[in-house]
Amino acid sequence: MKNAFKITTIALAFVGLSFAAKAQTATTTTTTKSGIRYSIGVDAGIPTGNFKDNYKWNLGGSVQADIPVASQLFVTVNAGYNNVFGEKNVGGVAAADVPNLQLLPVKAGLKFFPVSNFYIQGEAGAAFLLNKSDFFNDKSVAFVYAPQIGVQFPVSASGNFIDAGVRYEGTTKYSSAFDNSKVNFVGVRVAYGF
Template identity: 75%
Template sequence: MKNLFKISALVLAFAGLSFGAKAQTSTPTTPSTSTTTTKSGIRYSIGVDAGIPLGDFKDNYKWNLGGSVQADIPVYSDKLFVTVNAGYNNIFGKNDVVVGNTTVSPTDFHLIPVKAGLKFFPISNFYVQGEAGAAFLLNKSDVGANKSTAFVYAPQIGVQFPVSAGSFIDAGVRYEATTKYATGVDASKVNFIGLRVAYGF
Protein backbone atom coordinates (compact mmCIF):
# COMPACT_ATOMS: atom_id res chain seq x y z
CA MET A 1 0.00 0.00 0.00
CA LYS A 2 2.87 2.34 0.87
CA ASN A 3 4.54 1.59 -2.50
CA LEU A 4 1.28 2.19 -4.35
CA PHE A 5 0.95 5.59 -2.66
CA LYS A 6 4.53 6.55 -3.62
CA ILE A 7 4.02 5.44 -7.23
CA SER A 8 0.73 7.34 -7.50
CA ALA A 9 2.32 10.49 -6.06
CA LEU A 10 5.22 10.36 -8.54
CA VAL A 11 2.95 9.73 -11.53
CA LEU A 12 0.78 12.70 -10.53
CA ALA A 13 3.85 14.89 -10.06
CA PHE A 14 5.22 13.97 -13.49
CA ALA A 15 1.79 14.47 -15.05
CA GLY A 16 1.69 17.96 -13.52
CA LEU A 17 5.14 18.69 -14.91
CA SER A 18 4.03 17.48 -18.34
CA PHE A 19 0.90 19.60 -18.45
CA GLY A 20 2.82 22.60 -17.12
CA ALA A 21 5.40 22.25 -19.86
CA LYS A 22 2.68 21.84 -22.48
CA ALA A 23 0.80 24.91 -21.23
CA GLN A 24 3.90 27.06 -21.72
CA THR A 25 4.60 25.72 -25.18
CA SER A 26 3.43 27.64 -28.20
CA THR A 27 2.32 25.77 -31.29
CA PRO A 28 5.23 25.40 -33.73
CA THR A 29 4.89 27.63 -36.76
CA THR A 30 6.98 25.35 -38.94
CA PRO A 31 6.22 21.73 -39.78
CA SER A 32 8.10 19.01 -37.90
CA THR A 33 11.21 17.73 -39.62
CA SER A 34 12.14 15.12 -36.99
CA THR A 35 9.11 12.87 -37.30
CA THR A 36 5.35 12.89 -37.19
CA THR A 37 3.49 14.19 -34.12
CA THR A 38 -0.10 14.31 -32.93
CA LYS A 39 -2.16 17.45 -33.60
CA SER A 40 -1.34 18.67 -30.09
CA GLY A 41 2.37 18.17 -30.77
CA ILE A 42 2.71 15.48 -28.07
CA ARG A 43 4.27 12.19 -29.15
CA TYR A 44 3.16 9.00 -27.39
CA SER A 45 4.95 5.67 -27.60
CA ILE A 46 4.58 2.13 -26.26
CA GLY A 47 7.75 0.06 -26.26
CA VAL A 48 9.51 -3.16 -25.39
CA ASP A 49 12.59 -2.84 -23.16
CA ALA A 50 15.43 -5.35 -22.85
CA GLY A 51 18.92 -5.21 -21.38
CA ILE A 52 22.07 -6.84 -20.08
CA PRO A 53 23.24 -6.20 -16.48
CA LEU A 54 26.61 -4.57 -15.79
CA GLY A 55 28.97 -4.19 -12.82
CA ASP A 56 28.52 -6.25 -9.65
CA PHE A 57 24.85 -6.73 -10.50
CA LYS A 58 25.74 -8.97 -13.44
CA ASP A 59 27.25 -11.56 -11.08
CA ASN A 60 23.75 -12.70 -10.07
CA TYR A 61 21.53 -11.49 -12.92
CA LYS A 62 21.66 -12.29 -16.61
CA TRP A 63 19.18 -10.10 -18.53
CA ASN A 64 16.01 -8.07 -18.25
CA LEU A 65 12.78 -7.69 -20.19
CA GLY A 66 9.87 -5.31 -19.79
CA GLY A 67 7.80 -2.59 -21.35
CA SER A 68 7.18 1.13 -21.04
CA VAL A 69 4.94 3.97 -22.10
CA GLN A 70 6.27 7.43 -22.83
CA ALA A 71 5.01 10.89 -23.69
CA ASP A 72 7.22 13.48 -25.41
CA ILE A 73 5.90 17.01 -24.84
CA PRO A 74 7.31 19.72 -27.15
CA VAL A 75 9.11 22.59 -25.44
CA TYR A 76 10.93 24.17 -28.38
CA SER A 77 9.65 23.52 -31.90
CA ASP A 78 10.49 19.96 -32.97
CA LYS A 79 13.95 20.00 -31.34
CA LEU A 80 13.43 19.80 -27.57
CA PHE A 81 10.89 17.75 -25.63
CA VAL A 82 10.08 17.02 -22.00
CA THR A 83 9.69 13.25 -21.56
CA VAL A 84 7.63 11.30 -19.04
CA ASN A 85 8.21 7.53 -18.92
CA ALA A 86 6.80 4.71 -16.78
CA GLY A 87 7.28 0.98 -17.19
CA TYR A 88 7.92 -2.44 -15.75
CA ASN A 89 11.17 -4.40 -15.73
CA ASN A 90 11.74 -8.05 -14.83
CA ILE A 91 15.43 -8.79 -14.24
CA PHE A 92 16.11 -12.52 -14.44
CA GLY A 93 18.38 -14.18 -11.90
CA LYS A 94 21.07 -16.63 -12.94
CA ASN A 95 20.74 -20.32 -12.13
CA ASP A 96 23.15 -22.02 -9.73
CA VAL A 97 25.25 -19.08 -8.54
CA VAL A 98 28.03 -20.22 -6.19
CA VAL A 99 28.22 -18.22 -2.94
CA GLY A 100 30.93 -19.64 -0.66
CA ASN A 101 30.16 -23.35 -0.42
CA THR A 102 26.51 -22.91 -1.36
CA THR A 103 24.74 -22.85 -4.72
CA VAL A 104 21.79 -20.48 -4.99
CA SER A 105 19.44 -19.17 -7.70
CA PRO A 106 18.78 -15.46 -7.10
CA THR A 107 15.17 -14.29 -7.21
CA ASP A 108 14.16 -12.07 -10.12
CA PHE A 109 14.02 -8.31 -9.51
CA HIS A 110 10.60 -6.76 -10.29
CA LEU A 111 10.94 -3.01 -10.87
CA ILE A 112 8.62 -0.15 -11.80
CA PRO A 113 10.77 2.78 -12.98
CA VAL A 114 9.09 6.20 -13.27
CA LYS A 115 11.23 8.86 -14.95
CA ALA A 116 11.11 12.31 -16.49
CA GLY A 117 13.69 14.18 -18.53
CA LEU A 118 14.61 15.94 -21.74
CA LYS A 119 14.95 14.72 -25.33
CA PHE A 120 16.89 16.80 -27.85
CA PHE A 121 17.19 16.34 -31.62
CA PRO A 122 20.53 17.86 -32.76
CA ILE A 123 19.80 16.63 -36.29
CA SER A 124 16.68 15.27 -37.93
CA ASN A 125 15.56 11.89 -36.51
CA PHE A 126 18.59 11.45 -34.19
CA TYR A 127 18.20 12.31 -30.51
CA VAL A 128 19.99 12.39 -27.17
CA GLN A 129 17.91 11.94 -24.04
CA GLY A 130 18.44 12.09 -20.31
CA GLU A 131 15.95 10.97 -17.67
CA ALA A 132 15.87 10.55 -13.90
CA GLY A 133 13.33 9.50 -11.31
CA ALA A 134 12.53 6.64 -8.95
CA ALA A 135 12.54 2.86 -9.44
CA PHE A 136 10.20 0.92 -7.16
CA LEU A 137 11.20 -2.62 -6.14
CA LEU A 138 8.04 -4.72 -5.86
CA ASN A 139 9.58 -7.78 -4.13
CA LYS A 140 11.99 -6.25 -1.61
CA SER A 141 11.79 -9.07 0.95
CA ASP A 142 12.23 -11.81 -1.70
CA VAL A 143 15.56 -10.37 -2.91
CA GLY A 144 16.91 -9.50 0.55
CA ALA A 145 16.72 -5.71 0.14
CA ASN A 146 15.91 -3.21 2.87
CA LYS A 147 14.76 -0.41 0.52
CA SER A 148 11.85 -0.47 -1.88
CA THR A 149 12.72 2.77 -3.70
CA ALA A 150 15.93 3.90 -5.39
CA PHE A 151 17.01 6.88 -7.47
CA VAL A 152 17.32 5.95 -11.15
CA TYR A 153 18.94 7.80 -14.06
CA ALA A 154 19.18 6.89 -17.73
CA PRO A 155 21.12 8.67 -20.52
CA GLN A 156 20.07 7.48 -23.97
CA ILE A 157 20.70 7.97 -27.68
CA GLY A 158 18.40 6.85 -30.45
CA VAL A 159 16.63 7.38 -33.74
CA GLN A 160 13.01 8.20 -34.41
CA PHE A 161 11.54 7.92 -37.88
CA PRO A 162 8.03 7.98 -39.38
CA VAL A 163 6.40 4.83 -40.75
CA SER A 164 3.13 6.50 -41.79
CA ALA A 165 1.43 9.89 -41.65
CA GLY A 166 0.57 9.50 -37.98
CA SER A 167 2.98 6.96 -36.51
CA PHE A 168 6.70 6.34 -36.00
CA ILE A 169 9.28 3.93 -34.65
CA ASP A 170 11.53 5.02 -31.78
CA ALA A 171 14.64 2.91 -31.16
CA GLY A 172 17.09 3.88 -28.44
CA VAL A 173 20.05 2.50 -26.51
CA ARG A 174 20.56 3.60 -22.92
CA TYR A 175 22.59 3.07 -19.79
CA GLU A 176 20.29 2.78 -16.77
CA ALA A 177 21.45 2.71 -13.15
CA THR A 178 19.97 2.94 -9.67
CA THR A 179 21.29 3.58 -6.19
CA LYS A 180 21.48 0.65 -3.72
CA TYR A 181 18.41 -1.32 -2.65
CA ALA A 182 20.37 -2.94 0.20
CA THR A 183 22.47 -0.68 2.43
CA GLY A 184 26.19 -1.29 1.94
CA VAL A 185 25.71 -3.86 -0.85
CA ASP A 186 27.07 -2.67 -4.21
CA ALA A 187 25.53 -5.69 -5.95
CA SER A 188 22.08 -4.28 -5.11
CA LYS A 189 22.59 -1.40 -7.56
CA VAL A 190 20.69 -2.20 -10.76
CA ASN A 191 22.93 -1.28 -13.72
CA PHE A 192 22.35 -2.33 -17.31
CA ILE A 193 22.73 -1.44 -20.96
CA GLY A 194 19.24 -1.44 -22.41
CA LEU A 195 17.42 -1.25 -25.73
CA ARG A 196 13.97 0.24 -26.19
CA VAL A 197 12.05 -0.28 -29.41
CA ALA A 198 8.71 1.52 -29.43
CA TYR A 199 5.74 2.24 -31.65
CA GLY A 200 4.75 5.89 -31.51
CA PHE A 201 1.63 7.79 -32.49
Protein backbone atom coordinates in the same frame (compact mmCIF):
# COMPACT_ATOMS: atom_id res chain seq x y z
CA MET B 1 32.76 -13.22 -23.60
CA LYS B 2 28.99 -13.81 -23.69
CA ASN B 3 28.29 -10.23 -22.60
CA ALA B 4 30.66 -8.83 -25.24
CA PHE B 5 28.74 -10.78 -27.88
CA LYS B 6 25.40 -9.50 -26.57
CA ILE B 7 26.59 -5.88 -26.47
CA THR B 8 28.00 -6.21 -30.00
CA THR B 9 24.65 -7.61 -31.20
CA ILE B 10 22.77 -4.70 -29.62
CA ALA B 11 25.17 -2.17 -31.15
CA LEU B 12 24.85 -3.73 -34.62
CA ALA B 13 21.05 -3.71 -34.34
CA PHE B 14 21.17 -0.02 -33.45
CA VAL B 15 23.45 0.76 -36.42
CA GLY B 16 21.08 -1.15 -38.72
CA LEU B 17 18.13 0.84 -37.44
CA SER B 18 20.10 4.05 -38.00
CA PHE B 19 20.69 3.15 -41.63
CA ALA B 20 17.02 2.21 -42.01
CA ALA B 21 16.08 5.63 -40.68
CA LYS B 22 18.34 7.35 -43.24
CA ALA B 23 16.57 5.45 -46.01
CA GLN B 24 13.29 7.14 -45.14
CA THR B 25 12.42 10.18 -47.26
CA ALA B 26 10.11 11.84 -44.73
CA THR B 27 11.39 13.45 -41.57
CA THR B 28 9.97 13.04 -38.11
CA THR B 29 7.51 15.76 -37.24
CA THR B 30 8.13 17.63 -34.04
CA THR B 31 4.53 17.30 -32.86
CA THR B 32 1.32 15.44 -33.54
CA LYS B 33 -2.09 17.08 -33.85
CA SER B 34 -2.37 17.18 -30.06
CA GLY B 35 1.25 18.30 -29.74
CA ILE B 36 2.20 15.32 -27.56
CA ARG B 37 3.73 12.13 -28.92
CA TYR B 38 3.03 8.80 -27.19
CA SER B 39 4.94 5.54 -27.56
CA ILE B 40 4.65 1.98 -26.27
CA GLY B 41 7.82 -0.09 -26.31
CA VAL B 42 9.70 -3.23 -25.43
CA ASP B 43 12.78 -2.87 -23.22
CA ALA B 44 15.65 -5.37 -22.96
CA GLY B 45 19.12 -5.19 -21.48
CA ILE B 46 22.32 -6.80 -20.28
CA PRO B 47 23.60 -6.20 -16.72
CA THR B 48 26.95 -4.45 -16.25
CA GLY B 49 29.50 -4.16 -13.44
CA ASN B 50 29.13 -6.35 -10.34
CA PHE B 51 25.42 -6.66 -11.07
CA LYS B 52 26.18 -9.06 -13.96
CA ASP B 53 27.63 -11.62 -11.51
CA ASN B 54 24.13 -12.67 -10.37
CA TYR B 55 21.85 -11.51 -13.19
CA LYS B 56 21.72 -12.50 -16.85
CA TRP B 57 19.42 -10.09 -18.68
CA ASN B 58 16.24 -8.09 -18.36
CA LEU B 59 13.02 -7.76 -20.31
CA GLY B 60 10.10 -5.41 -19.88
CA GLY B 61 7.96 -2.74 -21.42
CA SER B 62 7.30 0.97 -21.09
CA VAL B 63 5.02 3.80 -22.12
CA GLN B 64 6.33 7.27 -22.80
CA ALA B 65 4.96 10.72 -23.57
CA ASP B 66 7.06 13.34 -25.36
CA ILE B 67 5.76 16.85 -24.65
CA PRO B 68 7.11 19.60 -26.95
CA VAL B 69 8.59 22.62 -25.17
CA ALA B 70 10.70 24.17 -27.97
CA SER B 71 11.81 23.40 -31.50
CA GLN B 72 13.44 19.96 -31.42
CA LEU B 73 13.17 19.75 -27.59
CA PHE B 74 10.73 17.60 -25.63
CA VAL B 75 10.05 16.85 -21.98
CA THR B 76 9.64 13.10 -21.54
CA VAL B 77 7.61 11.14 -18.99
CA ASN B 78 8.25 7.39 -18.92
CA ALA B 79 6.90 4.51 -16.81
CA GLY B 80 7.47 0.81 -17.28
CA TYR B 81 8.16 -2.62 -15.86
CA ASN B 82 11.46 -4.53 -15.94
CA ASN B 83 12.04 -8.13 -14.92
CA VAL B 84 15.75 -8.82 -14.36
CA PHE B 85 16.39 -12.56 -14.60
CA GLY B 86 18.59 -14.04 -11.85
CA GLU B 87 21.24 -16.70 -12.38
CA LYS B 88 20.22 -20.30 -11.71
CA ASN B 89 22.24 -22.74 -9.60
CA VAL B 90 24.73 -20.13 -8.37
CA GLY B 91 27.66 -21.60 -6.42
CA GLY B 92 27.64 -25.16 -7.70
CA VAL B 93 26.22 -28.35 -6.20
CA ALA B 94 24.07 -27.15 -3.27
CA ALA B 95 23.52 -23.70 -4.68
CA ALA B 96 20.43 -21.60 -4.80
CA ASP B 97 18.76 -19.66 -7.57
CA VAL B 98 19.01 -15.88 -7.46
CA PRO B 99 15.47 -14.46 -7.44
CA ASN B 100 14.40 -12.23 -10.30
CA LEU B 101 14.23 -8.50 -9.68
CA GLN B 102 10.90 -6.90 -10.51
CA LEU B 103 11.27 -3.15 -11.04
CA LEU B 104 8.85 -0.36 -11.81
CA PRO B 105 10.90 2.63 -13.06
CA VAL B 106 9.18 6.04 -13.32
CA LYS B 107 11.30 8.70 -15.02
CA ALA B 108 11.13 12.19 -16.51
CA GLY B 109 13.67 14.03 -18.61
CA LEU B 110 14.56 15.81 -21.82
CA LYS B 111 14.80 14.61 -25.42
CA PHE B 112 16.68 16.76 -27.95
CA PHE B 113 16.93 16.27 -31.73
CA PRO B 114 20.25 17.83 -32.88
CA VAL B 115 19.54 16.55 -36.42
CA SER B 116 16.44 15.12 -38.03
CA ASN B 117 15.45 11.70 -36.63
CA PHE B 118 18.46 11.40 -34.25
CA TYR B 119 18.01 12.23 -30.57
CA ILE B 120 19.85 12.50 -27.28
CA GLN B 121 17.78 11.84 -24.17
CA GLY B 122 18.41 11.97 -20.45
CA GLU B 123 15.97 10.85 -17.77
CA ALA B 124 15.94 10.47 -13.99
CA GLY B 125 13.39 9.35 -11.43
CA ALA B 126 12.56 6.51 -9.05
CA ALA B 127 12.75 2.73 -9.50
CA PHE B 128 10.40 0.78 -7.23
CA LEU B 129 11.43 -2.75 -6.21
CA LEU B 130 8.18 -4.72 -6.38
CA ASN B 131 9.49 -7.91 -4.73
CA LYS B 132 11.50 -6.48 -1.81
CA SER B 133 10.52 -9.45 0.37
CA ASP B 134 12.71 -11.74 -1.80
CA PHE B 135 15.87 -9.83 -0.79
CA PHE B 136 17.64 -8.47 2.30
CA ASN B 137 17.18 -4.89 1.17
CA ASP B 138 16.10 -2.13 3.53
CA LYS B 139 14.81 0.09 0.71
CA SER B 140 12.13 -0.50 -1.88
CA VAL B 141 12.83 2.69 -3.89
CA ALA B 142 16.06 3.87 -5.50
CA PHE B 143 17.08 6.85 -7.61
CA VAL B 144 17.33 5.86 -11.30
CA TYR B 145 19.06 7.67 -14.16
CA ALA B 146 19.18 6.80 -17.86
CA PRO B 147 21.13 8.61 -20.61
CA GLN B 148 20.05 7.43 -24.07
CA ILE B 149 20.68 7.98 -27.78
CA GLY B 150 18.34 6.86 -30.52
CA VAL B 151 16.65 7.27 -33.85
CA GLN B 152 13.03 7.99 -34.57
CA PHE B 153 11.66 7.47 -38.05
CA PRO B 154 8.19 7.70 -39.59
CA VAL B 155 6.27 4.63 -40.68
CA SER B 156 3.12 6.32 -41.99
CA ALA B 157 1.91 9.66 -43.35
CA SER B 158 -0.35 10.07 -40.31
CA GLY B 159 2.63 10.74 -38.00
CA ASN B 160 3.18 7.25 -36.55
CA PHE B 161 6.83 6.35 -35.96
CA ILE B 162 9.31 3.78 -34.68
CA ASP B 163 11.55 4.92 -31.82
CA ALA B 164 14.70 2.84 -31.24
CA GLY B 165 17.22 3.80 -28.59
CA VAL B 166 20.21 2.48 -26.67
CA ARG B 167 20.69 3.53 -23.05
CA TYR B 168 22.62 2.94 -19.89
CA GLU B 169 20.37 2.69 -16.85
CA GLY B 170 21.61 2.71 -13.27
CA THR B 171 20.21 3.05 -9.76
CA THR B 172 21.47 3.90 -6.31
CA LYS B 173 21.65 1.11 -3.71
CA TYR B 174 18.55 -0.77 -2.56
CA SER B 175 20.40 -1.82 0.60
CA SER B 176 22.50 0.35 2.89
CA ALA B 177 24.59 -2.68 3.85
CA PHE B 178 25.41 -4.01 0.35
CA ASP B 179 27.31 -2.02 -2.28
CA ASN B 180 26.26 -4.61 -4.86
CA SER B 181 22.57 -3.75 -4.47
CA LYS B 182 22.73 -1.27 -7.36
CA VAL B 183 20.95 -2.21 -10.59
CA ASN B 184 22.74 -1.19 -13.79
CA PHE B 185 22.50 -2.35 -17.37
CA VAL B 186 22.95 -1.42 -21.02
CA GLY B 187 19.60 -1.68 -22.72
CA VAL B 188 17.55 -1.04 -25.81
CA ARG B 189 14.03 0.27 -26.24
CA VAL B 190 12.12 -0.29 -29.46
CA ALA B 191 8.77 1.46 -29.44
CA TYR B 192 5.83 2.26 -31.68
CA GLY B 193 4.77 5.88 -31.47
CA PHE B 194 1.62 7.73 -32.39
